[in-house]
Amino acid sequence: MSKELTAVLAAVVLSGLLSAAAVAAEKRPETEMEAAVDAAKKANVDLPSDLQLKYVWSLPLKAHIVDPGRVWIIGDYVVAVSRDRYLHLIRRADGVALWVVELEDMPMYDPVITSQALYVVVKNRVVAIHLTEGEVVWRLEPDFAVSSAPVVKEPDFYIGGWDKRLHALELRSTERVYYKSKIEEETLRSKRYYFFKSWHLTTKGHVSASPQEFENFIYFPSEDGHLYSISRDGDVRYAAATQGPIKSAATIRSDKAFVGSSDFSLYCFNRLTGSEIWHFPTGADVFAQPYVDKASNMVYCPSNNNGVFGVDERSGSMVWQIEDAEEILGVSKDVIYLGLRHNRLLAVEKTTGTALWISLLRGTRYFVMNHNNWSLAEKPEPAQVFLMLDGNVLCCLKELGRELGPVIEAKPAEAKKPAEGEKKPAEGEKKPAEPAKQPAGDAAAGGEGKS
Numbered sequence: 001m002s003k004e005l006t007a008v009l010a011a012v013v014l015s016g017l018l019s020a021a022a023v024a025a026e027k028r029p030e031t032e033m034e035a036a037v038d039a040a041k042k043a044n045v046d047l048p049s050d051l052q053l054k055y056v057w058s059l060p061l062k063a064h065i066v067d068p069g070r071v072w073i074i075g076d077y078v079v080a081v082s083r084d085r086y087l088h089l090i091r092r093a094d095g096v097a098l099w100v101v102e103l104e105d106m107p108m109y110d111p112v113i114t115s116q117a118l119y120v121v122v123k124n125r126v127v128a129i130h131l132t133e134g135e136v137v138w139r140l141e142p143d144f145a146v147s148s149a150p151v152v153k154e155p156d157f158y159i160g161g162w163d164k165r166l167h168a169l170e171l172r173s174t175e176r177v178y179y180k181s182k183i184e185e186e187t188l189r190s191k192r193y194y195f196f197k198s199w200h201l202t203t204k205g206h207v208s209a210s211p212q213e214f215e216n217f218i219y220f221p222s223e224d225g226h227l228y229s230i231s232r233d234g235d236v237r238y239a240a241a242t243q244g245p246i247k248s249a250a251t252i253r254s255d256k257a258f259v260g261s262s263d264f265s266l267y268c269f270n271r272l273t274g275s276e277i278w279h280f281p282t283g284a285d286v287f288a289q290p291y292v293d294k295a296s297n298m299v300y301c302p303s304n305n306n307g308v309f310g311v312d313e314r315s316g317s318m319v320w321q322i323e324d325a326e327e328i329l330g331v332s333k334d335v336i337y338l339g340l341r342h343n344r345l346l347a348v349e350k351t352t353g354t355a356l357w358i359s360l361l362r363g364t365r366y367f368v369m370n371h372n373n374w375s376l377a378e379k380p381e382p383a384q385v386f387l388m389l390d391g392n393v394l395c396c397l398k399e400l401g402r403e404l405g406p407v408i409e410a411k412p413a414e415a416k417k418p419a420e421g422e423k424k425p426a427e428g429e430k431k432p433a434e435p436a437k438q439p440a441g442d443a444a445a446g447g448e449g450k451s
Contacts, residue, residue, distance in 0.1 A: 033400060045395060051359040052347065053385060053397040057095030061088065061392045068366040070106075071394070073386060074113045080394065081107055089118065089134065092384070095396060099134025103127070109149035110210065116154060121146050126157065138193040142169065149210040151218065156232065157195070158218050160207030166220055168198040168234060199234035205245060214252040214271075221246035227259050227267075229274060238274030242267055249289045256313075258299055260286025266301045266309070268316060278316030282309060291328050291371050296351050300336060302327055308338055310353050320353020322346065330370045332383035332399055339367035345385065363390045 036054035040047055043058045064082035072079045077098075078090040085106060089098045105123050112119045117137065118129045125141040144167060148160030155171040171193060178188040205224030212219045217237065218230050223245035229237040244263030251258045257271045262285050268277045284306035291300040292313065299311045308325035311318055325338040325346065336350040343364045347356040368386035382399035389395050 045389065045393070046363060047397075048359050048361065050357070051345070051361070051397070052357050052400065053345075054400050056384070056396040056398045058389070058393050058395040059090060059095045059097060061394060063392075064088070065392055066388060066394070068388075071368045071386070071388065072110055073368060073370045073372065074111065077113060078386065078394070079111050079113075079118070087111075087118075087120065087129075089131075090394070092396075095394070098132075101129055101134055101136065108146065112149055112152050114152055114154060119150060119152055121149065126150065126159075140171075140193060140195050142167065142195060143197075147206055147208050148220075151211040151213045153213055153232070156198070158211045158213070158220075158232075160209070160211065160220065161200075162206060163202075164204065164206055164222070164224075165200045165202050166207055166211065166218070166228070166230070167200045168232070169195040170198050172196050201228070201230060201234060201236065203228065208247055209249045212250055212252050219250050219252055219257055219271075221248070221250055221259055223247065225261065225263075227257060227269060227274075229257075229271070240267075240269045240274040240276065242279075248287050251290050251292050253292045253294055256292075258290045258292055260288065260290055260301060260303075262286075264303075266290060266299070266311065268299075268313070280309070280311050280316045280318065282306060288327070288369075289371065291331065293331060293350065295333070298350060300328055300331070300350075310336075310350065319351070320348075322348065322353065322355075327367065327369045328371060329367050329385045330372055330383035331374055333374070333380065335383065335399070337383060337385050339369075343367075361387065364388070365390060365392075 033054055040055035045055060045058050047055060061080065061082065064084060064086050066080045066082050070081045073092065076092050078092050080088045080090065081103070082088070085103045087101045087103055090096065091098055103122050108121045113131065117131050120127050124146050125139045127139050128137040129135065130137055142159065144165070145162040146159055147162045150157045150159040157169045157171065159167050159169065161167055173191050173193045175189060175191045203222040203224050203226070205222040207220060207222050209221045216232050218232060219227065221227050225242045225244055225246060226239040227246065227250055228239050231237065242261035242263055242265065244261045246259055246261050248260050252271060255271050256277065257269045258266065260266050264282055264284055266280045266282055266286055268279070269275065270277055282301060282303040284303040286301060286303050288302040293300065297313045298319065299313045301309045301311060303309065307321050307323040308328065309318055310320040322338055324340045326341060327339045329337040329339050329345070331350065334349060335356065336348050338346045338348060340346050343361050344358055345361055346358045348354065349356055365388045368388065370384065370386060372383065374380050374383065385397045387395050
């Protein structure tokens with residue numbers, strides 16, 4: 001074979017290889033972030049280049065304007081109520097709008113979702129909406145002024161009242177069957193629902209925060225400054241005292257109960273006895289429910305105009321404070337996402353308070369608070385962050401490809417032997433951590449009451 005022919009064949013082979021490489025490059029699968037960026041562009045969602053979260057979905061609500069405080073993340077769902085009184089139920093995973101129901105008025109308190117229904121208080125009436133069909137099943141008005149969202153353990157409802165009581169109501173129903181008189185053929189059935197009053201407990205202050213249920217006990221705060229623990233039968237176990245009115249819900253985890261008070265403090269009580277374990281001074285009112293992360297032994301506490309604190313769940317000592325933070329937007333295995341003033345999103349290493357990155361989300365109307373309780377999920381997943389964009393578009397962002405694995409509760413490190421000449425700490429004594437700061441229908445009445 002001549003040299004000229006060899007050179008020609010080599011050139012042909014090289015050209016073919018280069019063409020194949022070019023085709024392979026064109027078919028190269030996009031990275032996770034590139035695919036998310038392309039999807040955001042197709043949805044006309046403009047996100048900053050320094051944002052280290054990926055776009056998941058967006059849902060234009062168009063003329064249904066949704067104001068701040070009218071979007072809730074509840075389990076597998078997103079609930080949004082627009083100014084024109086339409087309630088939207090949206091699937092959290094992919095943003096699919098499941099159904100829309102028109103309400104008589106704006107909800108008075110946060111919605112509640114169970115496996116059967118979505119419950120919302122409108123015009124002092126509890127409204128039950130079928131979870132899958134989106135149809136109103138019943139509307140019932142208690143014989144007292146409702147002051148909180150209910151905690152629901154079907155058929156039982158525990159609801160705060162402006163009469164300073166916690167009311168226990170049982171949902172009951174009667175059914176009528178109509179027949180044709182001659183051939184006795186069933187023609188019509190009608191069901192009537194009503195509340196049966198099981199019991200009530202009187203406190204010395206308004207019950208304005210939602211009750212919580214845990215292991216068949218109800219925990220509810222009162223503006224008389226106490227956190228009450230009461231059985232589902234109405235027997236009081238204890239009333240744990242703080243030094244100011246309590247206006248936010250408690251968080252119950254394992255053997256502890258956490259609640260913020262208007263006395264500028266976050267409290268930790270023994271859940272079984274009500275004895276105080278510790279209290280932490282926040283320097284401002286605590287009107288938001290604390291977030292407890294048992295996997296890292298941390299409690300995250302938003303305070304009124306004084307930032308968000310990371311507190312050691314065991315000792316009650318401050319680990320970090322983000323002074324410019326306003327709300328918790330999501331938590332995952334290693335990171336807590338915080339909403340800062342002026343539409344800034346901050347990612348923080350949750351056990352040290354180290355700022356990982358910050359992004360200014362222009363075009364964002366507001367962030368949506370999300371206490372996702374990742375460590376309680378059977379299959380922990382990457383954190384999601386929700387925001388309402390200009391143009392009334394609800395948007396979901398997500399962490400990039402984080403495999404969280406099984407949840408393992410953090411354990412205290414083994415005690416080390418003190419160095420020579422170092423004083424050995426007394427039993428039970430803990431070395432305080434250095435805080436890290438980062439700037440930046442008709443109801444029927446019946447039953448009995450307890451007071």
